[in-house]
Amino acid sequence: MLPETLHALISSRRAVRRFTPEPVPDDVIRHCLELATLAPSSCNLQPWSFQVIRSPELLQKLHPVCLGQSAARAPLIIAVLARPDTWKASCAQIISDWPEPQVPTAIKRFYSGPAPFQYNQGRFGWRSLYKVPMLALMGLRKAVMRSPSTPGEMRIWAVKSTALAAQNLMLAFQSHGYATCPMEGFDERRLRRTLTLPKAAIPIMLLAVGKPGERAVYNPRLRFPLEQLTQWL
Numbered sequence: 001m002l003p004e005t006l007h008a009l010i011s012s013r014r015a016v017r018r019f020t021p022e023p024v025p026d027d028v029i030r031h032c033l034e035l036a037t038l039a040p041s042s043c044n045l046q047p048w049s050f051q052v053i054r055s056p057e058l059l060q061k062l063h064p065v066c067l068g069q070s071a072a073r074a075p076l077i078i079a080v081l082a083r084p085d086t087w088k089a090s091c092a093q094i095i096s097d098w099p100e101p102q103v104p105t106a107i108k109r110f111y112s113g114p115a116p117f118q119y120n121q122g123r124f125g126w127r128s129l130y131k132v133p134m135l136a137l138m139g140l141r142k143a144v145m146r147s148p149s150t151p152g153e154m155r156i157w158a159v160k161s162t163a164l165a166a167q168n169l170m171l172a173f174q175s176h177g178y179a180t181c182p183m184e185g186f187d188e189r190r191l192r193r194t195l196t197l198p199k200a201a202i203p204i205m206l207l208a209v210g211k212p213g214e215r216a217v218y219n220p221r222l223r224f225p226l227e228q229l230t231q232w233l
């Protein structure tokens with residue numbers, strides 16, 4: 001792919017706050033979700049899931065949950081969920097779904113030993129009680145992976161990879177000619193009730209999707225200069 005092509009795609013994406021009622025076809029949604037799942041993830045554990053909301057009744061209910069903001073009037077909203085709770089099933093699935101006839105021994109070993117050790121924090125995080133001091137001790141002699149070692153770090157762990165999937169999702173819709181607005185302006189408690197989210201799922205953003213309406217972008221683009229943000233070492 002040419003750099004100009006990627007430049008055009010990335011730079012044409014803007015947060016759009018007004019959409020037309022034109023629905024987004026299911027095959028477009030499916031393709032974009034497939035591209036979202038091509039995002040890299042920690043240990044390839046893919047700690048994300050999505051809820052695709054097209055039902056007019058549900059969209060109507062979501063509008064006040066999204067604090068009445070105009071972007072939430074989109075014909076499609078996708079709830080992007082980080083899943084700190086799926087690592088165990090994913091370790092097993094990586095072995096069962098391995099895309100070659102023979103699962104390499106190193107893969108089998110990793111997903112039944114070091115990976116579960118790293119991600120299993122135990123009920124209410126009781127394993128952190130010994131993992132954190134143990135890693136601190138081991139870390140005196142050599143480099144060790146210190147996190148995630150607590151339930152809070154598991155949440156950050158899942159959110160990191162899921163945010164990458166969310167960005168893929170936005171760019172995928174952009175490539176199909178649909179605009180998006182990522183929204184974290186919502187009442188999480190009410191959202192949980194409205195969508196019946198899995199208890200451990202973290203709704204990192206609601207993605208409004210549709211064709212841009214009139215005066216869809218509110219402000220000119222503003223970014224801080226690269227010099228301010230970058231250290232060249």
Ligand SMILES: Cc1cc2nc3c(=O)[nH]c(=O)nc-3n(C[C@H](O)[C@H](O)[C@H](O)COP(=O)(O)O)c2cc1C
Nearest residue numbers: 013014015017069071181182183184185186205221
């Ligand atoms: C995590 C996240 C949450 C956001 N939440 C909202 C939101 O609730 N409502 C909204 O109108 N825009 C929201 N935005 C969009 C930002 O305001 C927007 O991306 C930013 O102003 C830069 O504009 P641009 O995306 O057009 O370059 C959010 C963006 C991100 C990444």
